[in-house]
Amino acid sequence: MSSYKGIEFAKGYNKPFAEFKKEFEGTHIFKNMHPDIREKELKIAHKTAVNGNSSRTVKKSKEGKPEEPEE
Numbered sequence: 001m002s003s004y005k006g007i008e009f010a011k012g013y014n015k016p017f018a019e020f021k022k023e024f025e026g027t028h029i030f031k032n033m034h035p036d037i038r039e040k041e042l043k044i045a046h047k048t049a050v051n052g053n054s055s056r057t058v059k060k061s062k063e064g065k066p067e068e069p070e071e
Contacts, residue, residue, distance in 0.1 A: 002052045005029050009049035020046045 002009045
């Protein structure tokens with residue numbers, strides 16, 4: 001099972017990004033994010049769900065925007 005910021009995905013999760021976005025963009029994790037950041041975070045969460053990886057820490061840049069997650 002994989003997870004992202006408290007959302008746990010079933011093993012073998014394999015929905016396309018458009019479906020994933022419709023299903024999860026309204027959750028408390030994403031709904032209050034700026035749209036540009038939300039899109040980026042949804043893509044990271046989708047990749048986590050599909051690839052079965054656990055959530056990784058996301059650093060923030062000096063401007064307060066998330067950078068790419070650490071590996």
